[in-house]
Structures are given as structure tokens and as C-alpha cells.
Amino acid sequence: MSVASLIAADLLIAVLAAAGWLGGGAAAAARRRRLALGLAAGALLGTLARAVTVTVLARAGWWFAAEKVLVAGPLSLAAVAVAGPRLVRRPGDIRSAAVPLLFAGYAESAALLVTVLHGYPASAGAGLLAVAAVVGATAVSWRLLDARPSPTVSRTAVAVAAAALVTGAGLVATPAGAPAVPHALAAQDGRAVGEPTRRVTLTAGTATVRAAGRDVAAWAFNGQVPGPELSATVGDVLEVRLRNRDIARGVTLHWHGYDVPNDQDGVPGVTQAAVLPGQEFVYRFRADQAGTYWYHTHSVSDVGVRMGLYGVLVVRPAPAVGVDVTVPVHTLAGRPLPEARTEPVAAGTPVRLRLINTDSTTHRYALAGTAFQVAAIDGTDLRGPTPLVETAVLIPAGGRYDLVFTAPGTPVALQVDGRVVYATGPTSVATGGWPVLDPLRYGAAAPAPWSRVDRKFTLVLDRGLDLHGLLPRYAHTVNGAADPDIPPQLVRSGDVVTFTIVNRSLVVHPWHLHGHHVLVLSRDGRPATGSPLWLDSFDVRPGEVWRVAFRADNPGMWANHCHNLAHAEAGMVLHLMYQ
Numbered sequence: 001m002s003v004a005s006l007i008a009a010d011l012l013i014a015v016l017a018a019a020g021w022l023g024g025g026a027a028a029a030a031r032r033r034r035l036a037l038g039l040a041a042g043a044l045l046g047t048l049a050r051a052v053t054v055t056v057l058a059r060a061g062w063w064f065a066a067e068k069v070l071v072a073g074p075l076s077l078a079a080v081a082v083a084g085p086r087l088v089r090r091p092g093d094i095r096s097a098a099v100p101l102l103f104a105g106y107a108e109s110a111a112l113l114v115t116v117l118h119g120y121p122a123s124a125g126a127g128l129l130a131v132a133a134v135v136g137a138t139a140v141s142w143r144l145l146d147a148r149p150s151p152t153v154s155r156t157a158v159a160v161a162a163a164a165l166v167t168g169a170g171l172v173a174t175p176a177g178a179p180a181v182p183h184a185l186a187a188q189d190g191r192a193v194g195e196p197t198r199r200v201t202l203t204a205g206t207a208t209v210r211a212a213g214r215d216v217a218a219w220a221f222n223g224q225v226p227g228p229e230l231s232a233t234v235g236d237v238l239e240v241r242l243r244n245r246d247i248a249r250g251v252t253l254h255w256h257g258y259d260v261p262n263d264q265d266g267v268p269g270v271t272q273a274a275v276l277p278g279q280e281f282v283y284r285f286r287a288d289q290a291g292t293y294w295y296h297t298h299s300v301s302d303v304g305v306r307m308g309l310y311g312v313l314v315v316r317p318a319p320a321v322g323v324d325v326t327v328p329v330h331t332l333a334g335r336p337l338p339e340a341r342t343e344p345v346a347a348g349t350p351v352r353l354r355l356i357n358t359d360s361t362t363h364r365y366a367l368a369g370t371a372f373q374v375a376a377i378d379g380t381d382l383r384g385p386t387p388l389v390e391t392a393v394l395i396p397a398g399g400r401y402d403l404v405f406t407a408p409g410t411p412v413a414l415q416v417d418g419r420v421v422y423a424t425g426p427t428s429v430a431t432g433g434w435p436v437l438d439p440l441r442y443g444a445a446a447p448a449p450w451s452r453v454d455r456k457f458t459l460v461l462d463r464g465l466d467l468h469g470l471l472p473r474y475a476h477t478v479n480g481a482a483d484p485d486i487p488p489q490l491v492r493s494g495d496v497v498t499f500t501i502v503n504r505s506l507v508v509h510p511w512h513l514h515g516h517h518v519l520v521l522s523r524d525g526r527p528a529t530g531s532p533l534w535l536d537s538f539d540v541r542p543g544e545v546w547r548v549a550f551r552a553d554n555p556g557m558w559a560n561h562c563h564n565l566a567h568a569e570a571g572m573v574l575h576l577m578y579q
């Protein structure tokens with residue numbers, strides 16, 4: 001059973017157990033003896049079964065089980081200790097078991113809430129608040145059911161609840177000493193990159209564009225979605241003048257996967273101010289990194305990119321030979337882009353398809369009608385790619401794969417999620433059952449470029465109630481905190497840094513570090529055995545643990561975030577800072 005299935009199963013059992021105890025208590029109060037005993041017996045089994053699921057989760061990694069062991073464990077023990085004997089003894093008046101069964105229900109529910117609302121890491125504050133809630137709710141039930149607790153019991157309950165509540169609230173409200181995120185603007189360092197050899201102006205504005213045969217409202221660069229394709233040859237100096245005509249919430253340009261100097265990175269509030277209507281900002285950088293990239297706004301990025309403020313950036317080592325096309329996939333107003341395009345290609349022609357996922361979720365690509373190789377991922381060539389046949393690839397949000405093949409005399413078709421987007425002739429092939437390539441096992445290995453590690457960081461991805469600011473929100477969290485309260489990661493220039501990224505949530509988080517490419521070391525403890533994989537976007541699926549490394553060689557302040565941009569807006573952003 002996968003860790004993700006275990007997380008889900010444990011959650012389901014916890015919900016059923018809590019419901020069973022509470023239902024049993026209610027049935028006992030109503031003197032429905034058989035129902036009460038049946039529900040409580042089921043709840044008891046569920047509570048005991050969690051000892052197994054939680055133990056297995058803890059063995060997969062403490063991150064997956066911390067609060068379940070430290071908070072749910074003691075509360076479940078208390079539930080079983082209080083309610084268990086009532087079940088075994090089978091009281092003459094079932095109503096006398098109502099309060100103990102309700103107590104067990106409150107204990108299981110409180111533990112469940114700690115997992116769902118607080119998550120990782122376990123904290124004493126959350127545990128004490130849970131205890132206060134359980135004791136308080138039990139005392140209220142006791143009174144309502146007129147079970148007349150003795151004065152001593154009542155006073156003790158009130159004292160325990162009050163003490164737990166006050167201490168717990170105090171602990172939860174006290175910030176964990178997180179340094180405020182330094183949203184200072186980086187200074188333009190004005191480094192000389194030379195005279196521009198390619199000049200482009202991108203004007204952002206509201207527009208009506210055609211998507212899958214219908215006119216839709218969009219935000220566009222130069223009136224088109226995607227924006228103009230920017231292409232350069234290694235050695236070019238690009239100068240891109242960004243103008244904002246009427247995007248009220250501001251725009252910037254982030255060069256996704258392109259490791260530009262920090263002041264060109266386009267993150268509002270971190271490397272520059274958002275460009276407001278009537279304003280402009282000029283980006284200039286040297287194109288010394290060949291490969292497939294894209295650009296997009298980083299201002300209110302979730303809505304901005306979704307509405308269409310993105311485009312392709314391709315840097316070639318030399319002028320293209322053969323057929324070299326880009327396929328940026330996007331969902332605009334619920335309609336898939338690009339439209340299908342068919343162009344005959346002469347047999348023997350080398351073809352490179354540059355696949356780009358500009359959405360916030362994973363897409364599945366399948367190339368039918370030919371053997372092919374994955375020549376590059378996220379702009380970096382793979383070492384020793386081997387021919388693939390009838391194999392699909394999954395590209396994470398923000399990610400790019402370059403597929404290459406020599407055109408056969410027969411039609412070839414590229415499908416995205418089963419829809420043909422590019423073809424050299426009429427075909428229809430069912431690709432849904434094809435196996436999916438694991439890039440960690442593809443191509444030829446090479447020794448790691450470093451033998452030491454200077455800094456290690458762990459990022460545990462989860463959800464939690466975020467009480468910072470005026471509005472409480474159900475945030476996407478890193479190590480229990482949400483932007484802007486996640487402590488920055490401090491590194492020194494030259495450091496070799498590792499990230500251990502743990503997903504204990506139930507959704508995929510496509511991880512994206514700005515300004516650097518990371519080398520994948522392992523996934524779920526199993527080392528990567530294929531070509532060195534230098535990624536800027538990778539899916540950390542539920543229950544997965546990725547270890548990646550990079551050299552801190554691009555000073556500045558860099559966003560480090562989930563590229564499901566809705567998750568990023570909901571808190572899943574932190575920063576890498578050079579000391």
C-alpha cells in the first residue's frame with residue numbers, strides 16, 4: 001500500500017471511528033441499546049486499527065505521523081480506556097454509557113481536527129487545545145444528559161479544560177520565532193550584460209482571444225495568448241520591455257527555468273515592484289543557457305497566468321535544423337490550447353517537439369507512430385537517452401520535455417490527455433493504456449558533481465488553518481506555516497544545499513525553485529539511477545519524499561514555491577536567501 005493510500009485510509013478510519021463513538025453516545029443517550037453497542041464496537045475496532053496505520057506511516061517517515069502519534073495517540077488511548085470497559089461490562093441501563101462514549105467521540109474528533117487543521121509539525125499548543133475541547137465538550141454533555149457528576153469531578157473538569165485552553169491558546173498564538181520574510185526589494189545591480197542583440201516589447205492588456213473556436217476574455221501580451229514566442233541563440237543579449245496597458249493588478253515577467261540574475265527574476269515584492277497600468281520595466285539578460293523555457297507574469301500569478309499572461313522562451317545553441325516546434329499547453333477559460341495542428345514532414349527529417357506545461361496541474365503526453373527519445377527536461381539535455389516506444393510522459397506544472405525523433409514515412413501524432421495537438425498526418429491511436437516514463441530511471445548515470453553537503457533543509461508540505469492576518473484561511477503550508485510567515489532558507493554563496501521535500505497532503509505539489517536547477521538525488525529513499533536530472537519543476541505527489549541538491553551559485557533572494565499557483569497564492573511560498 002502506498003504512503004498516499006495509507007494517509008487517506010488512516011483519515012477515513014479516523015472519521016469513521018469518531019462518527020461511531022459519537023453515534024454510539026447519542027444512541028446510548030436515547031436508550032437505543034443495540035445500536036449504541038454496535039456503533040461503539042465498530043468505533044473501538046477503528047480506533048485500534050489506527051495503531052496499525054499510524055505505525056506504518058511513522059515507519060515511512062516521522063513527518064507523516066508526528067501529530068498522530070503525539071496527539072491522536074494519547075487521546076485515542078484515553079477514549080479506549082474510558083469507553084472500552086463500558087462496552088465489555090454491558091451496563092444494565094445503556095444510558096449510563098452515553099457520556100463515556102461521547103467522551104471517546106470528542107477525543108477522536110479533536111485528534112482528527114488537529115491532523116486536518118494543524119498538521120505538521122505536532123505542537124504542544126494544538127495538543128492542549130484539543131484536550132481543552134474534549135474536556136469542555138464532555139462536561140457540557142454530562143450536564144445536558146443530567147448525569148450529575150460529583151462536585152469534585154465537575155471542578156476538576158473545569159480546571160483541566162481552562163488550564164489546557166489558556167496554555168494551548170498561548171502556545172498557538174505565540175509565533176515560533178520565524179523571522180519576518182524580508183520583502184525588501186533587491187537593488188538593480190546594473191551588471192553589464194552587453195548591448196542587446198534582440199529587442200522585444202511585450203504589452204500586457206485585457207483582450208478577447210479565440211480559444212477552441214470561441215471568443216473568451218483574456219489577459220494577453222501583445223493581444224495574443226500565448227504571448228509572442230521569444231527565441232534566441234546562445235550568446236544573444238535579450239532586452240524585453242514590459243509595458244502594462246490596463247492590467248489593474250500589475251504584471252511582471254518571470255523567466256521560468258531561466259537562471260537569470262536576481263534583479264531580472266520578476267517576482268513582485270521580492271526582486272521588483274509590480275508594473276502597474278501605464279508603467280514599464282526593462283529586462284535584460286544574456287542568453288547563455290540553451291533549452292526550452294517559458295515566461296509568465298508573477299503578479300497575482302494564479303489569475304494572471306490562468307488568464308493568459310505567458311509565452312514561450314527558446315534558446316538554441318545554433319539555428320534550428322529540421323522541424324523544431326514548441327507546444328505550450330494551457331487551459332484558457334476551460335478550453336484547451338493549442339488547437340490541433342497538422343503539417344506533413346518528409347521522411348528522414350529530424351523533429352524536436354518542445355512540450356511546455358503552462359497550467360497548474362500535470363498533463364499526460366503521448367507520442368504515437370514513432371520511436372522517440374526524451375532529449376532534454378527543463379532545458380537541460382539528458383545523458384544517454386534511449387529510444388522509447390508507446391510510452392507516455394507526465395509533465396508537471398511549469399515543466400518542459402523535449403522529444404526528438406526522425407520522421408518516419410507514416411503519420412506521427414502527439415496527444416495531450418488523449419487530445420491530438422500536433423500531427424504529421426491523420427492518425428488515431430489509443431494511448432491511454434501506455435506505461436508512463438519514470439525520468440529517475442531513464443538515460444545514463446554520471447557521478448554527482450559534489451561530494452559534500454553544506455546545508456540541509458526539510459520542507460513538509462501540508463494544509464492547515466492559518467490565523468495570520470485578519471481573515472482565517474485554510475492555507476497550503478510548508479513546515480506548518482504559510483507565506484509570509486515561513487522562515488527563509490539562508491545559504492552562503494558556494495554552498496551545496498539539499499532539500500528533502502515531503503508531501504503529507506492529499507494533492508500534488510509541483511515544486512519550483514527560482515534561479516537554480518536542482519539535481520534529483522532520490523525519491524522515497526530510492527536513489528535516481530538514470531541520467532542526472534537537473535529540474536526546475538517536479539511533481540511531489542501525495543506521500544512522496546524527494547531529495548534534491550543544488551549549488552548556491554546565483555546570489556539574491558529567490559522564491560521557492562509550489563507551481564500549482566492557486567496553492568502558492570494560498571500560502572505555499574518561501575524564500576531562499578543568500579547571507
Ligand SMILES: [Cu+2]
Nearest residue numbers: 509562564567
Ligand atoms: Cu501545491
